[in-house]
Amino acid sequence: MEKLLSNGVRHLFVTVFLSTAAAVMVLPAITDVTMAALCPGRDECSLAIYLSGFQQALSGFGAVVITPLVGNLSDKYGRKALLTLPMTVSIIPLAILAYSRERNFFYAYYAVRTLTAMVSEGTTACLALAYLADNTSLEKRASAFGLLTGVCSAAFVCGTLASRFLATDYIFPIAAIFSVVGTVYMRIFLEDCLPGGSDLVQPMLKEEVPEFTDREDDGNELPRPTPAFRKMPTLNDVITLFKSSTLLSLAAVVVFFTGVGEGGMQASILYYLKARFHFDKNQFADLMLVSGAAGTISQLVLMPLLAPLLSEDKLLSLGLLVSSIGMVINSIAWAIWVPYVVTIFSIFSVFVSPSLRSLVSKQVGEHEQGKVQGCLSGLSSLAQIAAPLIFSPLTALFLSDHPPFKFPGFSLLCIAITSMIALVLSLMMMASPSSSSQRPSSSGSSEA
Known part of the structure; x- marks a missing residue:
C-alpha cells in the first residue's frame, strides 16, 4: 500500500477527490432544479426527461472525439497539461447555477454544461487511470485502479452528505469552490512527467513536427513546422488497436454495453424514482449516500484484498452479475425501501x-x-449517445398516463439486459500473459 502511494499518486487522489466531490454534490439537487425550472409543482415531466437525455447524447458525441484525442496527447505531453482542460471548464456551469437557478439561467447552464461535458466527461477519469499506470507496476495495477475508484466513492459519499444537509441555495456555490480548489491544487502539486519517466521539456503548444511541402526556389521538399497537437488517433488507429488481441476486442464490446447500461440508468433512474415513489433531493441524497458508502468500503478494503487472490476477469464478471440482478429488482420495486437495499449491491x-x-x-x-x-472512454461516451436516445423515450413512455402496458420499471429491465450481455462477453475474456512490451516503465517500477 505504501508503495502505491507515492507523492504523485497522493496528489492525484486529492485532485480526483476534490473534482469528484464537486460534481457529485449537485446530483441530488439537479433533478429538482430541472423540474422546478421546466415543470413547476409536478413529479413527472417528459420535457425534463427528454432534455436530460438530449444533453447526455450531445455530451457523449463530443466526448467520443475529444477523449481519445486527449488521452493520445497525454502520452506525448504529459497527464497534467491535459488534465488542466477538463477540470477548468467544469467550473463554468457550476458557477452559473451558483449565481441563479431561475429559468433563463437554467437554460444557460444547460447549454454550457452540454458543451463543457464534451470536454470533461470521461477525460478526467482516463487521464487519472493513465497517470496511475505510469506510476504502478503490473502486479499492483488492479489494486491501484481499485484505490482510485475507492477515492471516487469516498468523494461521492462526502459530496452527497454535503448535498443532503445543505440547502439548495448553498450547494452550487460550494460545489464551484471545490472545483476551483481542485484545479488549483492539481496545477500546484501534481508532479508530471512523460510516460517512461522522461521529464517534460517543451510546452505542448510549442512542440513542432515536420510536415513536408514544396519549395519554389529549388523544387525540393523541405520540412515545414506544423503544430503536433493537430494530430489525433484516427478511427482506423482505434480499430487496429482493439483488433490487436482478442482480449482488447472483447473489452471494447464490454465497455460499450456497460456504457449503455450506465447511460440508461443516468437517463432514467432518478425520474423513475420520483414518479414511482415521489423522491425529492434528500431522498436522492440518502440513496446515493448508501451507494457511495458501499462503494468506498468495497474499493478501499475489499478489492485490495480480493485482487491478489482473484483475477481481474473474475472480479469483472462478479460485478456485472450483481449489477444485473440489482437492476432487475429495481425494475419491479414494490416498496420505497427496495431501492435502498439494492444500492448495497454496489459493494x-x-x-x-x-x-x-x-x-x-x-x-x-x-x-x-x-x-x-x-479510446475506452471514447467508446463509453459513444454508448452515452445511444443510451439516452433509447432509454429517455422509453422511460417517458412507461411513466406516462398511457403506457403500452403497466410496467413503470420496464426501462430498468432493459438496462439489466445490457448488463447481462456484457456479463456473457466478460466470461469469454481470459487474462493473457504480459509480453515484453507490457513491462512497466522504469519510473513506475521505482515508485510502485
Missing part, C-alpha cells in the same frame, strides 16, 4: 470499471496508456 458492482481498465492496461506498452484509456 460488488463497482468492481467492473477498475477490473476492466486494469485488464486492458496490461495489454499495451507504457507509451500507449493514455491512448488506450482514452
Whole structure:
C-alpha cells in the first residue's frame, strides 16, 4: 500500500477527490432544479426527461472525439497539461447555477454544461487511470485502479452528505469552490512527467513536427513546422488497436454495453424514482449516500484484498452479475425501501470499471496508456449517445398516463439486459500473459 502511494499518486487522489466531490454534490439537487425550472409543482415531466437525455447524447458525441484525442496527447505531453482542460471548464456551469437557478439561467447552464461535458466527461477519469499506470507496476495495477475508484466513492459519499444537509441555495456555490480548489491544487502539486519517466521539456503548444511541402526556389521538399497537437488517433488507429488481441476486442464490446447500461440508468433512474415513489433531493441524497458508502468500503478494503487472490476477469464478471440482478429488482420495486437495499449491491458492482481498465492496461506498452484509456472512454461516451436516445423515450413512455402496458420499471429491465450481455462477453475474456512490451516503465517500477 505504501508503495502505491507515492507523492504523485497522493496528489492525484486529492485532485480526483476534490473534482469528484464537486460534481457529485449537485446530483441530488439537479433533478429538482430541472423540474422546478421546466415543470413547476409536478413529479413527472417528459420535457425534463427528454432534455436530460438530449444533453447526455450531445455530451457523449463530443466526448467520443475529444477523449481519445486527449488521452493520445497525454502520452506525448504529459497527464497534467491535459488534465488542466477538463477540470477548468467544469467550473463554468457550476458557477452559473451558483449565481441563479431561475429559468433563463437554467437554460444557460444547460447549454454550457452540454458543451463543457464534451470536454470533461470521461477525460478526467482516463487521464487519472493513465497517470496511475505510469506510476504502478503490473502486479499492483488492479489494486491501484481499485484505490482510485475507492477515492471516487469516498468523494461521492462526502459530496452527497454535503448535498443532503445543505440547502439548495448553498450547494452550487460550494460545489464551484471545490472545483476551483481542485484545479488549483492539481496545477500546484501534481508532479508530471512523460510516460517512461522522461521529464517534460517543451510546452505542448510549442512542440513542432515536420510536415513536408514544396519549395519554389529549388523544387525540393523541405520540412515545414506544423503544430503536433493537430494530430489525433484516427478511427482506423482505434480499430487496429482493439483488433490487436482478442482480449482488447472483447473489452471494447464490454465497455460499450456497460456504457449503455450506465447511460440508461443516468437517463432514467432518478425520474423513475420520483414518479414511482415521489423522491425529492434528500431522498436522492440518502440513496446515493448508501451507494457511495458501499462503494468506498468495497474499493478501499475489499478489492485490495480480493485482487491478489482473484483475477481481474473474475472480479469483472462478479460485478456485472450483481449489477444485473440489482437492476432487475429495481425494475419491479414494490416498496420505497427496495431501492435502498439494492444500492448495497454496489459493494460488488463497482468492481467492473477498475477490473476492466486494469485488464486492458496490461495489454499495451507504457507509451500507449493514455491512448488506450482514452479510446475506452471514447467508446463509453459513444454508448452515452445511444443510451439516452433509447432509454429517455422509453422511460417517458412507461411513466406516462398511457403506457403500452403497466410496467413503470420496464426501462430498468432493459438496462439489466445490457448488463447481462456484457456479463456473457466478460466470461469469454481470459487474462493473457504480459509480453515484453507490457513491462512497466522504469519510473513506475521505482515508485510502485
